[in-house]
Amino acid sequence: MEEEKMQDDFRTYKERSYLNFTRRPLFHICILLMVSVLGAALFCIVALSKATTLSSELSELIDESPKPRTGHDYELFPCDPDTREWEYHNGKCYYFSLQKTNWMQARDDCAVRNSKLVVIDSMPEQNFLMTRTRNDRYWMGLTDRDTEGLWRWVDGSSYYSGFTYWKPGEPNNSGNEDCAHLWGSGEWNDVYCSYLCYYICEKPMPSGKQGKGT
Template structure:
């Protein structure tokens, strides 16, 4: 028998409430669906594990609406199946990693050219040739999740410790490990560079859409 956790009762008037009511109740760590009482026109947010296929409720009185996925928390931007948050205040790479994880995500991994371009277009200031050239590294100060802290020269994503598939290193010499550079940053033009992890820079978090 699976356990049903009834969280809160709300007045419900349409199935669209399932999306809003379930996704916006930020006080609850997990909300997987809504039980709708057909007689009283009320609903209960529910958290059940691991599946709803064997929930014990009377279908004559209750209708189960399973949560529709694909929403982001306030302040996060959605792209494909993920949500992204740009912190402009900035911190060290390690502190940025912790802050992303404390908010249910991780320092951004970038898997495709399209995702890389979307992040640049959505969050980063335009490339300024006067500021950025020839000292291009001045414009590469945005932390993402790549690092080679475990094994020098082998960069992995902090989200799952997978090695980089798609790469977009700044040509011709990045990564160069100059002065013990172990953490990955993204430049305003979309290229990547390795940099010292203790620098305080803005960062980009990523999390699955809820």
């Protein structure tokens, strides 16, 4: 009887030992699987974040890189596609301001744009400007501020042997009017230089693009 009890106890011990032996590896395997899943998820998150950053940097580089210019771009904007605020006419480029200012500031603003206040030297140029400035007032590069009655163009061109298009009765120097502008129908008028009106800047056609038609 004693011997049978010992055998039963031994059998129970073996079964418990077997269960403990089988449970431990399963627990370890579950832990390893969880760690692997967490590691894979973390890797995916890091990789996705890195890919998003690289994509954003690539997009910025593409946006900042110079865009290729086609011949069609220059046909539409011969004064340069990057400066579409300038209008082309007969070998020159013109900027028509959107804000009003006095004559001195207008002259300086044109200089900042590597240009000068417009110097009108022909009827075709006058006609072009008249169509763009009708019913508004625009400064031009003509003044007698230095010597009353001695009109000068800002580029040194000869005024007295060149083209003029004064309104009848002008210039009359009424009230110390020393600067000229286009007004109304586009005729020239003298007015005091602190008057506020729009202005026109002028510069030559960019190098290499001369000879295109209007």
